[in-house]
Amino acid sequence: MTSAADPAEAAADKAVPKEAALDLDAALADSGVEELLGTLETELVGLTPVKTRIREIAALLLVEKLRGQVGLSTGPPSLHMSFTGNPGTGKTTVAMRMAEILHGLGYIRKGHLVAVTRDDLVGQFIGHTAPRTKEVLKRAMGGVLFIDEAYFLSRPENERDYGQEVIEILLQVMENQRDDLVVILAGYRDRMERFFAGNPGMSSRIAHHIDFPDYAPDELAAIARLMLERLQYQLSPEADRALVEYIERRRKQPNFANARSMRNALDRARLRQANRLFGRHGSKLTRDELMTIDAADIRASRVFDAETSAEGASS
Amino acid sequence: MRITQGTFSYLPDLSDDQIRSQIEYCLEQGWAISLEYTDDPHPRNTYWDMFGQPMFDLHDAAGVMVELAEARRTFPDHYIKLNAFDSTLGFETVRLSFIVNRPSQEPGFALEREEAAGRSVRYSIRAYATDKPEGERYR
Numbered sequence: 001m002t003s004a005a006d007p008a009e010a011a012a013d014k015a016v017p018k019e020a021a022l023d024l025d026a027a028l029a030d031s032g033v034e035e036l037l038g039t040l041e042t043e044l045v046g047l048t049p050v051k052t053r054i055r056e057i058a059a060l061l062l063v064e065k066l067r068g069q070v071g072l073s074t075g076p077p078s079l080h081m082s083f084t085g086n087p088g089t090g091k092t093t094v095a096m097r098m099a100e101i102l103h104g105l106g107y108i109r110k111g112h113l114v115a116v117t118r119d120d121l122v123g124q125f126i127g128h129t130a131p132r133t134k135e136v137l138k139r140a141m142g143g144v145l146f147i148d149e150a151y152f153l154s155r156p157e158n159e160r161d162y163g164q165e166v167i168e169i170l171l172q173v174m175e176n177q178r179d180d181l182v183v184i185l186a187g188y189r190d191r192m193e194r195f196f197a198g199n200p201g202m203s204s205r206i207a208h209h210i211d212f213p214d215y216a217p218d219e220l221a222a223i224a225r226l227m228l229e230r231l232q233y234q235l236s237p238e239a240d241r242a243l244v245e246y247i248e249r250r251r252k253q254p255n256f257a258n259a260r261s262m263r264n265a266l267d268r269a270r271l272r273q274a275n276r277l278f279g280r281h282g283s284k285l286t287r288d289e290l291m292t293i294d295a296a297d298i299r300a301s302r303v304f305d306a307e308t309s310a311e312g313a314s315s
Numbered sequence: 316m317r318i319t320q321g322t323f324s325y326l327p328d329l330s331d332d333q334i335r336s337q338i339e340y341c342l343e344q345g346w347a348i349s350l351e352y353t354d355d356p357h358p359r360n361t362y363w364d365m366f367g368q369p370m371f372d373l374h375d376a377a378g379v380m381v382e383l384a385e386a387r388r389t390f391p392d393h394y395i396k397l398n399a400f401d402s403t404l405g406f407e408t409v410r411l412s413f414i415v416n417r418p419s420q421e422p423g424f425a426l427e428r429e430e431a432a433g434r435s436v437r438y439s440i441r442a443y444a445t446d447k448p449e450g451e452r453y454r
Contacts, residue, residue, distance in 0.1 A: 109377075110374045110375050131367070137381075138373055138378030138381060138382065139372050139374070139378065141375040141378040141381075142375020142378075180375070181377075
């Protein structure tokens, strides 16, 4: 605590005795944030740096709330964020969770997420951009504005691009209406870095730059199992091994999009499973069979084809 | 003469916080809010000018308050009203409408009598403000 806060602190000491320290647990329970953080922990695999940062933000907001209760000076912290990471690393999912968490902590009033891209903000002719951007901003007020692939807003090669106007309006609102909305910019790491380098005003108004790491193979497998569980499917033991192999191979191929690739792979496996079940008409199906994805459903993937034709190995 | 029109018309003008609460209520009901302005205070003048487009899909009153501040900056000496439109089947109409800005001086109305056939008299009212052309009233 700084010496500048001392008079306020002294006043607070009079108002609330020392046992106010107990309040933190009560406030935590009261906000329901612990629950949200818990689901974050169980439903989102990996992403340790992201979770750590969310915990820190949650802690800061709770402490601010308590400071306000005992009469200490509080400044609403700036919570605009940038999420950088490769495709499929969970940026949108986390943004959605972030809206819920900030709502639970009382930082934003409504807790909804408005997800937009360049097309929703930039107009098609002179004078079209500002009203369009303002309309989106108005819709996002009280919640979180999530701008996906934010670097498309800036086109340095074209001076007259309307994207610059969007950035200016955004900056103004981000600065003046900090308690009305939280802006989250998302995109690939290198391009976002270039975007921020070209727009230093934007970079300096964003307090939290959060980097989403790629998933490790075992994390991807865990994600796939979680997705299947949610869809009420299960993997046979051989299928599980096939899945691990699949991930190994898929990761080395181009256009690998982490969790999104996993979801697509599973969708295709379900397709093949359905087809396989159809192919054996005559015999009765059990509930278990309807739920189970076999190794064959996964190994039929093109990913294995490419490998076998190249190396003539495996399965 | 203070114009009374719309909901809450006999109450003192609403403060910004009260307006904000009303907007919150409207948004909770799923109504779309729009702003309109005019400088013709005649009670039968139902066609006010729209200020911007109606605001759909808002979640929070802050968005409307931004627009209202903008409207007040642009037309400080006009009447501005806030309408809440209910689009649900069976209503499809404005459910709430109240004045959120008015000129500092409101000169009121003149009563005009017209001699009609057979010594009967027709009455009408005319706002003093409308003596001047549109845009130059209430200065």
